[in-house]
Amino acid sequence: MQFISYSFVILWMITFALYYLLPKRMQWYVLLAASLIFYGVGLGGFPLNLLLTGVTTYGCGIYIKKALEQEKEARKQCVDREQKKTVKAAFQKRRKRVQILYMAFNLGLLVFYKYAVIAVPVIETLMGRHAGFLEKVIMPLGISFYTLTAISYVVDAGRENCEAETDFLKVLLFLAYFPSVTQGPFNRFSQMKEQFAGEHGFSYDRMLRGIQRFVWGAFKKLVIADRLGIFVDRVYGVEAASVSGSIYACATVLYMLQLYADFSGYIDMASGVSETFGIILPDNFRRPYFAKSVAEFWRRWHITLGAWFKDYVMFSFVMSGTGRRLGKACKNKWNGYGRQAVPIMGTMLVWFFTGIWHGRTVSYMLWGIYYGLIMSVSLVLEPFYESWKERLPVKGKHGERIWTFIRMARTWLIVFLADVLIRSGSLAQAGAIYTSFVTRLHIGSLLSSEITSYGLGRYDFLLLIPVLLIWLAVSAAEERGLDVRTVLAGRPAVIRWACYYGIVLMVLITGIYGGSYDTAVFMYQSF
Amino acid sequence: MQERILEILSEYCEEALTYNGDSMMEDGIIDSFTVINVVSDLEDEFDIEIDAKYVIAENFRNKEAIIALVQKLLEE
Numbered sequence: 001m002q003f004i005s006y007s008f009v010i011l012w013m014i015t016f017a018l019y020y021l022l023p024k025r026m027q028w029y030v031l032l033a034a035s036l037i038f039y040g041v042g043l044g045g046f047p048l049n050l051l052l053t054g055v056t057t058y059g060c061g062i063y064i065k066k067a068l069e070q071e072k073e074a075r076k077q078c079v080d081r082e083q084k085k086t087v088k089a090a091f092q093k094r095r096k097r098v099q100i101l102y103m104a105f106n107l108g109l110l111v112f113y114k115y116a117v118i119a120v121p122v123i124e125t126l127m128g129r130h131a132g133f134l135e136k137v138i139m140p141l142g143i144s145f146y147t148l149t150a151i152s153y154v155v156d157a158g159r160e161n162c163e164a165e166t167d168f169l170k171v172l173l174f175l176a177y178f179p180s181v182t183q184g185p186f187n188r189f190s191q192m193k194e195q196f197a198g199e200h201g202f203s204y205d206r207m208l209r210g211i212q213r214f215v216w217g218a219f220k221k222l223v224i225a226d227r228l229g230i231f232v233d234r235v236y237g238v239e240a241a242s243v244s245g246s247i248y249a250c251a252t253v254l255y256m257l258q259l260y261a262d263f264s265g266y267i268d269m270a271s272g273v274s275e276t277f278g279i280i281l282p283d284n285f286r287r288p289y290f291a292k293s294v295a296e297f298w299r300r301w302h303i304t305l306g307a308w309f310k311d312y313v314m315f316s317f318v319m320s321g322t323g324r325r326l327g328k329a330c331k332n333k334w335n336g337y338g339r340q341a342v343p344i345m346g347t348m349l350v351w352f353f354t355g356i357w358h359g360r361t362v363s364y365m366l367w368g369i370y371y372g373l374i375m376s377v378s379l380v381l382e383p384f385y386e387s388w389k390e391r392l393p394v395k396g397k398h399g400e401r402i403w404t405f406i407r408m409a410r411t412w413l414i415v416f417l418a419d420v421l422i423r424s425g426s427l428a429q430a431g432a433i434y435t436s437f438v439t440r441l442h443i444g445s446l447l448s449s450e451i452t453s454y455g456l457g458r459y460d461f462l463l464l465i466p467v468l469l470i471w472l473a474v475s476a477a478e479e480r481g482l483d484v485r486t487v488l489a490g491r492p493a494v495i496r497w498a499c500y501y502g503i504v505l506m507v508l509i510t511g512i513y514g515g516s517y518d519t520a521v522f523m524y525q526s527f
Numbered sequence: 528m529q530e531r532i533l534e535i536l537s538e539y540c541e542e543a544l545t546y547n548g549d550s551m552m553e554d555g556i557i558d559s560f561t562v563i564n565v566v567s568d569l570e571d572e573f574d575i576e577i578d579a580k581y582v583i584a585e586n587f588r589n590k591e592a593i594i595a596l597v598q599k600l601l602e603e
Contacts, residue, residue: 159580299555310559311583318563319579327567339567343560379560 001042003269004218011038012273016207019277024199031177031196031277032169038178042141049113049140050176053106057150058171060102061164064157067095095158102154110147113139114360142182144357146175148308153189155312162190170196177279179270183263185284186304192279200278205489210276212485212500216474217268219503222511223467225262227460228254230512234454236423240432244442247450248433252416255423257468260288263302287475292407294374294414309354314346340379347379348372359422363430367421374414463510528573528601532594535568543590552584562587569593575600 001008015034019027039047071091078084153174157164165171173196174189175181235243235251264285271281284303291297298306317323323342330338348369355368394403417434424430445451452458474484488496536543539561546556557565566577577600586596 159578161580161583295558296555299553299558314559315563315579315582319566319577319582331567339564340560343563346559346563 001038003266003273004222007041008038012276016276019200020202024201027200027277028170028173028196031279032173035173035176035178035181039141039176039181042182047140047176049109049143050146051172052109053146053150054168054172054175056102056105057153057175058165058168060098060154061157061171062166063098064095064154065164065166067091067098068160099154099158103151106147106150110143113143118360145184145186146181148305148357149186150175152186152308152312155316156189162188162193165189165193177274179274180281183266183270184302184304185267185270185282186308187282191282195279198278203278206278207276209485210272210274212272212488213275214269214272215500215503215507217265217270217272218507218511220261220265220268220471222507222513224464224471225258225265226512227456227464227510228258228261230455230460232258232423236425236429240429240436243436244440244445244450245433245436245438246441246443246445247454248420248436249416249441250446250451251454252420252423252433256289256412256415256419259419260285260301261471287479289412290408290475290479291411292404293378294371294411295378297411297415298371305354305357309350313353314350317349318342318346337380344376344379347375351375363421363424363427366427367418370418370421467506467510528597529594531572532569532597533590535565535572536590536593538568539564546589549588549592550584551589552587557587565593569597573597573601 001011011034015030019030022030036047039050068091071087074087074091075084078087153162153164153171156162165174170193174187174192177187177192177196180187232251232255235247236255267281267284274281282304286300286303288297288301291300318327323346326345327339327342330341332338333341351368351372352365353368354371355364355366358364358367389403392403394400394406420433421430424433452461456464477484477487488499491499533544540557542556543551543561546554548554548556551557552559552562562582566582569575570577575597577596581596581600586592
């Protein structure tokens with residue numbers, strides 16, 4: 001079930017009505033029922049994998065909870081610090097063993113579904129027969145998202161950053177919560193538990209704010225992302241040698257915007273739906289193209305995924321026995337740079353996994369390694385940045401602005417080069433596109449009729465100018481700390497409603513739909 | 528103890544000493560590299576072990592939170 005579909009709007013309306021009409025203690029049951037319907041309809045069948053993950057997550061959480069209670073009891077009997085340490089280590093070992101089994105099972109399922117497409121044909125070729133196994137394998141909806149969400153629950157329970165839940169259905173709701181189950185954001189149990197359990201009274205303002213955010217997300221998705229997608233798909237779909245470098249550059253810039261509009265549009269819609277129930281989802285985007293460095297870009301883009309990898313991969317590795325031993329061994333080596341060895345290894349690990357989480361091709365793996373290397377090199381060069389800046393003629397307030405712009409442009413360039421890699425159909429195509437930037441840029445193509453021969457006509461480009469400016473203006477206001485919805489709420493009714501209707505009409509009239517108002521699919525769903 | 532913690536912190540990020548908010552990591556004042564280096568130095572300095580479970584934004588939200596964390600671990 002897609003957000004932009006009649007069936008979703010009907011489900012949302014019925015859930016909303018029941019949520020506020022039934023007794024408040026029933027509210028979370030309503031959300032669970034809606035989530036299972038949303039998921040079941042989207043999957044087109046029984047959600048076996050989701051339930052398997054739910055059962056194992058619940059079971060592991062209960063085991064951890066009991067083990068922690070036993071550890072506390074055992075520590076009370078200890079007479080000194082050393083004895084306490086021994087008891088702690090013994091219990092930690094037991095918990096870790098169960099956690100490893102749990103992760104092996106759930107990550108195994110994820111890897112199986114993600115990589116069966118690649119592995120099965122290879123196995124069948126080696127065996128010399130086609131068993132038709134692949135046809136029966138359907139990747140469960142949102143498995144990349146709910147698996148990582150489930151792991152965060154188990155690890156947090158083990159780290160005592162949240163208390164494991166004793167009600168299985170509440171664990172299931174946490175994993176299957178319908179606004180975020182298919183594309184995130186990655187929720188943390190400690191942030192969601194109280195919200196799900198809380199009793200929420202109806203609020204007209206909150207409902208209005210939720211709907212506003214949903215419509216704004218639809219605007220970004222249907223008016224911007226899907227329109228840009230037409231051009232990007234056409235350009236990247238033709239023979240590389242026949243397209244000039246400037247057209248590829250234009251398509252890649254538009255792809256950068258398309259991906260952002262598509263994914264942040266989804267998150268706005270998910271957050272808007274959730275807000276109408278009084279449940280606030282974590283921020284997943286904070287205007288990434290205002291970032292002045294790649295590290296900052298990734299602190300602003302897909303924030304909850306970055307936080308997940310930082311907390312559960314980076315820190316787990318660095319703080320592990322191996323990480324600590326390596327850290328101690330390298331600390332005083334290489335002229336003081338040795339202390340950065342373990343953080344760099346952690347960074348490379350994080351980015352390798354981020355790459356393969358996003359896609360199952362070599363391009364995604366290289367994309368991850370590329371970002372890992374850039375982050376690591378930045379870490380080593382950081383002490384020199386200030387001295388380099390001192391040598392540049394960028395002084396005073398004006399100079400600072402130029403310097404900020406230079407840094408932003410550098411970030412855009414790095415992201416631009418990375419996006420060529422993941423948007424291309426193959427490494428060979430990516431190579432040909434990079435070459436075209438150097439050997440046949442042909443800037444004039446951008447002003448010739450060629451630009452309108454890739455699916456977007458003159459009027460589409462003319463429409464994109466004000467639409468992108470509206471998006472930029474809203475982003476700039478948010479960057480200055482303004483909440484646009486609050487600002488609008490304070491304006492006279494005529495202006496306020498003109499804005500609301502204007503955006504709704506733009507979505508309805510200028511949105512890109514398929515055969516009916518019922519067919520928009522989101523890009524991140526395929527991850 | 529507090530002075531030594533602040534010295535360690537300032538070695539990696541002077542801005543952290545003047546920061547008055549309560550989300551130093553989200554606000555980009557300190558990044559994960561700084562956290563790792565600060566944790567390593569605090570462990571060496573105070574002979575404590577800072578588990579991954581303590582390395583969360585909450586415990587690094589500002590300098591006071593870091594001092595409180597070290598104090599808690601010393602008392603354990």
